[in-house]
């Protein structure tokens with residue numbers, strides 16, 4: 635019988651399978667519910683760590699540079715992600731401001747810092763202090779990190795406003811676009827392979 639290390643449980647229906655080694659572009663599906671069990675992950679720890687640092691830089695750009703600038707009859711205004719959260723908090727929907735702050739700013743930065751922490755140690759084949767705690771939090775934060783939703787919202791705003799005002803997408807918007815793609819790659823479900831690596 636296989637040891638528990640070689641087993642994988644379908645997160646949708648709890649069926650248990652034996653893990654297999656995947657080749658490029660392969661994935662395994664649950665025969666019972668069709669959910670994805672494993673996906674091929676071509677990233678080494680070094681590559682993932684390098685991408686995480688790059689993503690951290692992009693996070694800084696996305697947060698400190700304007701997402702868009704608008705101008706009308708000589709009046710100019712630009713807003714960063716944080717400005718949009720502050721603007722929401724001043725309105726009648728303060729709760730949404732909190733959710734937006736978590737989804738766009740707080741969850742992604744915590745994901746990146748936790749990844750740097752666990753990957754930094756994994757590089758030396760060590761388990762980081764608080765490894766299981768960090769891995770659990772990475773899993774918890776994943777659904778809360780909604781950069782792609784934020785990106786979509788910002789793009790809709792740029793396109794809709796473009797008809798009324800002069801709208802210029804800012805550095806923040808481009809950083810956000812690349813960051814949201816990178817987050818899917820580096821903080822996806824496949825980080826659980828770290829459990830076997832260290």
Ligand SMILES: [Zn+2]
Pocket residue numbers: 644645646647648649664665666667668669
């Ligand atoms: Zn299943």
